Structures are given as structure tokens and as C-alpha cells.
Amino acid sequence: MTTIKDLTLVAACVDSGATFEEAARLLRENRLASIAVVDASRKVVGLFTDEELLLGISPRYLDELRHTAFLEAELPSLRERAAQVRQESVLEHVRKAVTVQQDASAVHAAERFVHTDEAALAVIDASGRFCGMLERTELAHAMLRRLTAPTGEPPDRQS
Amino acid sequence: MDVVAVAVFAAALAAIALEWTHRTKVALLGAAAVVLIGVIGEEEAIAAIDWSTLGLLVGMMIIVGLTERTGVFTYVALRVAQLSRGRPVSLVFLLALVTGVMSAFLDNLTAILLVVPITLLLADLLRISPIPLVLVEVLASNIGGTATLIGDPPNIMIGTAVPELSFLDFIVNLAPVAIFTLVTVTAGLALLYRRQLAIAPERAGEVAKLDPAADMREAPYVKRSLAVLLGTIVGFFLHAPLHIEPAVVALAGATVMLLVAADDVENALERVEWATIFFFIGLFVMVGGLEERGVIDRIAEGFADLTGGSRSLEALVILWGSALGSAVVDNIPFTAAMIPVVQSLQGDGFDDAAWWALALGACFGGNATIIAAAANVAASGVLARSGKPISFFGFLAVGLPATAVSLLIATVYLMIFQL
Numbered sequence: 001m002t003t004i005k006d007l008t009l010v011a012a013c014v015d016s017g018a019t020f021e022e023a024a025r026l027l028r029e030n031r032l033a034s035i036a037v038v039d040a041s042r043k044v045v046g047l048f049t050d051e052e053l054l055l056g057i058s059p060r061y062l063d064e065l066r067h068t069a070f071l072e073a074e075l076p077s078l079r080e081r082a083a084q085v086r087q088e089s090v091l092e093h094v095r096k097a098v099t100v101q102q103d104a105s106a107v108h109a110a111e112r113f114v115h116t117d118e119a120a121l122a123v124i125d126a127s128g129r130f131c132g133m134l135e136r137t138e139l140a141h142a143m144l145r146r147l148t149a150p151t152g153e154p155p156d157r158q159s
Numbered sequence: 160m161d162v163v164a165v166a167v168f169a170a171a172l173a174a175i176a177l178e179w180t181h182r183t184k185v186a187l188l189g190a191a192a193v194v195l196i197g198v199i200g201e202e203e204a205i206a207a208i209d210w211s212t213l214g215l216l217v218g219m220m221i222i223v224g225l226t227e228r229t230g231v232f233t234y235v236a237l238r239v240a241q242l243s244r245g246r247p248v249s250l251v252f253l254l255a256l257v258t259g260v261m262s263a264f265l266d267n268l269t270a271i272l273l274v275v276p277i278t279l280l281l282a283d284l285l286r287i288s289p290i291p292l293v294l295v296e297v298l299a300s301n302i303g304g305t306a307t308l309i310g311d312p313p314n315i316m317i318g319t320a321v322p323e324l325s326f327l328d329f330i331v332n333l334a335p336v337a338i339f340t341l342v343t344v345t346a347g348l349a350l351l352y353r354r355q356l357a358i359a360p361e362r363a364g365e366v367a368k369l370d371p372a373a374d375m376r377e378a379p380y381v382k383r384s385l386a387v388l389l390g391t392i393v394g395f396f397l398h399a400p401l402h403i404e405p406a407v408v409a410l411a412g413a414t415v416m417l418l419v420a421a422d423d424v425e426n427a428l429e430r431v432e433w434a435t436i437f438f439f440i441g442l443f444v445m446v447g448g449l450e451e452r453g454v455i456d457r458i459a460e461g462f463a464d465l466t467g468g469s470r471s472l473e474a475l476v477i478l479w480g481s482a483l484g485s486a487v488v489d490n491i492p493f494t495a496a497m498i499p500v501v502q503s504l505q506g507d508g509f510d511d512a513a514w515w516a517l518a519l520g521a522c523f524g525g526n527a528t529i530i531a532a533a534a535n536v537a538a539s540g541v542l543a544r545s546g547k548p549i550s551f552f553g554f555l556a557v558g559l560p561a562t563a564v565s566l567l568i569a570t571v572y573l574m575i576f577q578l
Contacts, residue, residue: 061545064276067374
């Protein structure tokens with residue numbers, strides 16, 4: 001059985017004292033969809049995803065709007081908001097973390113992805129400490145490799 | 160048991176007013192308490208629920224929710240903003256008009272949830288504060304909702320509880336006073352805010368460039384959804400001559416909407432605000448407990464003693480008392496409790512003036528404080544989430560004078576035309 005620790009995890013996290021800008025930079029530089037925000041004991045306190053990034057730099061009323069196809073020009077507040085949000089604490093922009101244990105099966109991770117619609121899950125060890133981010137793409141590719149392996153052998157771990 | 164029934168209802172009202180927790184939790188807790196303690200029997204509790212009100216609410220939530228998807232309401236809001244051409248007074252009047260009309264024929268909470276986000280975007284484009292415009296819209300929604308049977312929850316409850324009052328009766332008796340009040344209050348607000356809403360000509364040009372119909376071109380079932388909405392409104396006008404309850408009209412409209420304009424029924428039914436439906440269920444059971452224990456009759460007797468049997472005094476006390484009660488608590492539970500009181504006062508007779516007084520008091524009273532009506536709470540929530548919060552006293556400074564003016568107009572109207 002493939003477990004989560006057989007898969008490639010990305011050690012992408014920021015400290016809970018980080019700013020929005022620092023979290024956004026980590027997300028951008030590593031081309032990630034989601035990173036963990038951890039406290040001093042490496043417990044996951046939340047996730048910072050590309051959705052938080054988009055909401056953070058957009059006018060705050062954006063998620064109240066139901067239709068926006070009529071918009072052609074850039075909104076005046078977009079740049080103001082982007083400048084304002086930089087120094088805000090990342091904790092103001094996190095979502096509740098969806099975590100899985102590193103010993104859990106890949107199928108359990110797949111179920112979590114399907115039911116939470118997250119782009120990445122925070123993987124934790126038995127004591128709840130952050131191990132890394134498991135991206136949905138990585139899991140999907142790993143499962144595909146397993147299913148297409150000629151003898152049903154577990155796929156080689158690739159890093 | 161009588162004391163328990165009153166204590167549970169009073170505690171629920173206090174918890175709702177103080178926002179101790181979600182109002183639906185409070186209402187359901189109160190309902191469970193009165194049934195479990197034995198204030199009201201299980202069968203009586205079920206019978207106390209006004210299924211017509213719930214049917215009307217569910218039907219309209221489906222119809223409006225599916226029509227909203229088409230972008231037609233966004234189109235209307237943007238078009239009126241363009242028509243104002245950057246003139247603050249025109250903008251205030253046009254937004255008040257569109258919110259008032261939407262509130263009258265959809266419901267005021269939906270109207271606010273549709274109009275306020277667009278207003279935040281317009282204010283951003285125009286580089287003005289959104290708060291004056293949102294305040295105008297909240298007040299307009301509560302006044303506009305007064306005009307019809309389906310416009311405001313108090314009217315829905317009155318309309319379904321009193322079969323003698325038809326949709327047309329509400330319009331004939333309440334729409335004129337609602338329109339006059341809307342114009343008066345909006346004029347006052349336009350005067351108050353004219354400097355704050357000064358718009359630079361180049362910013363008005365940005366709004367003129369928007370393409371309001373863009374969303375409608377992308378949306379599915381625009382014509383069908385609008386046809387069902389309009390058909391349902393026509394159905395409301397005809398419900399009395401056809402001897403069909405408003406709830407049946409709404410549910411029939413919702414059924415047609417599901418048949419012709421919804422591919423995914425489960426998704427369509429998500430438009431129903433179940434928290435609101437269960438809030439009403441809890442309230443009906445608690446009020447049923449008060450009725451069961453004879454508390455409502457004793458309140459009505461005390462009320463009759465206070466007014467000395469004078470029809471005029473009775474109507475005016477209902478008007479101002481309902482406004483005060485709605486302002487302090489929330490106009491929905493207050494109206495739920497007042498309906499059986501007015502029914503008890505009328506005995507075997509029927510006097511529609513008392514019902515118009517209740518409707519005007521509860522709906523106009525909804526403008527006094529930020530917690531007085533669901534539309535106010537929703538608007539302040541949107542503002543807060545958008546980083547432009549309005550305080551309780553900030554709202555009160557505008558809402559209270561507007562309510563006082565509205566009630567004075569309603570008093571004169573009742574005295575001249577109804578009493």
C-alpha cells in the first residue's frame with residue numbers, strides 16, 4: 001500500500017509571525033498553490049493558498065459580488081489594496097488547515113482531496129508537527145504511475 | 160407554565176437583540192424548551208407553525224435565487240448608476256428607487272444582498288464612500304418592502320395569517336404611503352450626503368464605460384427565469400380572485416422555475432436559506448406556547464384597557480409600539496408575537512386598519528437600528544467584511560430620524576385614510 005510518506009512532499013511553510021508579503025513570495029518563488037503556516041513548535045495553524053493571495057490583493061468586496069463580466073477596466077482600489085496588504089500578518093489571511101498523517105494511505109489522501117477541494121494538504125507526523133505539503137498533482141501522478149505500472153509494483157519514489 | 164412561556168420568549172428576544180448567538184439557534188432552542196417543558200403539546204407545536212409563510216418564503220427564495228443567477232439585477236443596478244451621470248442627488252434617488260422596487264417585489268433582504276456589493280464596486284469606481292449609499296439602500300429596502308405582501312417578512316406573516324387581506328389590498332393600502340415615505344426620506348438623505356457624494360467627472364465616465372448586459376449574455380435561462388418571475392408576480396395580483404393562497408402562487412412559480420430554468424435541482428434548492436426557515440419555525444412554536452397558555456389573550460385585554468376601546472388610539476399604539484418593538488428586538492419575532500394579539504383584539508370582527516398599522520410599524524421600525532431588520536444586519540455585515548464597517552450609533556444617527564419621519568407620515572396616513 002502506498003502511504004503518504006512514500007510520496008514527494010514539499011517543505012513549504014512560513015512562521016506564524018510572517019507577513020503577507022513573505023508568504024506570497026514563498027508561494028510565487030516555488031510555484032506552489034498552498035503553503036503551511038506553522039507556530040514555534042511546528043504545529044500547523046493554517047494554510048495560505050493562492051486563493052488567499054487573490055482575495056488579499058483584491059478589493060475586499062470582491063467575494064460579495066456575484067457578477068463581474070461587465071468590468072473591463074482595472075479597479076482603482078486594486079493597487080491600493082495590494083500595497084496595503086503587504087505588511088499585514090499572514091495569520092489574517094489563512095484558512096483552516098486540512099491535515100493528514102504521514103502514515104495514512106494514499107487513498108485516504110485522495111479522499112481528503114476530493115472532499116475538501118484543496119490544492120494541497122498539510123502532512124503531519126504522529127505528534128502533530130508539520131512534515132511537508134502534499135500537492136494534489138503529486139498524488140494524482142503517483143496514483144497514475146501505480147495504476148499504469150505493468151506488474152502492479154509500487155512506483156519508484158521520485159524527488 | 161404561563162411564566163415559563165413568557166420567560167422563554169423574553170429570553171429569546173433578548174438573546175436575538177444582543178446577538179448572543181445565531182438567531183436561528185436561539186429560536187430553535189426556545190422552541191425545544193417550550194415543548195420539552197410542556198408549555199405546549201407536540202401536536203399543538205406542529206399546528207402552531209404557519210406553513211403558508213414558510214411555503215411563500217421557500218418559493219420566493221427559489222424563484223429569486225435562480226433569477227439572480229442571470230445577472231438581471233446587476234444589470235438594473237448598473238444601468239441606474241449610469242443614468243445618474245455622476246450627479247449625487249440622481250444617484251441617491253435612483254439607487255433608492257431600484258432598491259425600493261426590488262424590495263417590494265423580491266424581498267428586502269435579497270434586494271440588499273444584490274444591490275450592496277454592486278454599490279461597493281460603484282463607490283470604488285467613483286472614488287466616494289459607499290456608506291452613505293448603502294444607508295440609503297437599507298432605508299429604501301425597508302420602506303419599499305412595506306409596499307407589498309411579499310416585500311418584507313412582517314408583511315409575509317401578516318398576509319398569510321390574515322386571509323381577508325390580498326396582495327392587491329397590500330398594494331392599494333400600503334404602496335402609496337410607502338412611496339411617499341421613500342421620496343421624503345430619500346430627499347432628506349440626498350440633502351444630507353450631497354457633499355460627501357461629490358463625484359469627479361472622469362470617475363463618472365468610468366461607470367459609463369461599463370457594459371451592464373455582459374453578465375446576462377453569459378448566463379443561462381435569462382428569458383425563462385424572467386418570465387417565471389414576472390408570471391409569479393402576476394399570479395400574486397390574481398391570487399384573491401382565483402382563490403389561491405400566496406404561498407401556492409410562490410411554490411407553483413418555484414416549481415415551474417425548477418422545471419424550465421434549472422438543470423441541477425439540488426443546486427437550485429441550495430438557494431433556500433434554511434437558517435431563515437428554521438428561525439421562523441422556532442418563532443412560531445414559541446408564540447404558539449404563548450397562545451396556548453393564554454398569554455396572548457391577556458396581553459390583548461391589557462392593550463384594549465389601555466386604549467379604552469378607541470379604534471384610532473388602538474391603531475396608533477400598534478403602529479408606534481410595533482416600531483419600537485421592532486427597533487429594539489427584530490421585526491420578525493415582534494410581528495410573530497403581535498399577529499395573535501391583533502387577532503385577539505379583533506375578536507369576531509375585522510378591521511384592516513389595525514393590520515396596516517402593524518405592517519407600517521414593523522416595517523418602518525426596521526429602519527431604526529442596525530439590528531431591527533434582517534436587511535440592516537446583512538448590509539452591515541457586507542460593509543464590515545469589505546473593510547468599511549458602520550457602527551451601531553452611526554446607523555442609529557440616520558436610521559432613527561428616518562424612522563421618526565416615516566412613522567409621522569404613517570400616523571397622518573392612518574388618521575386620514577384608514578381611521
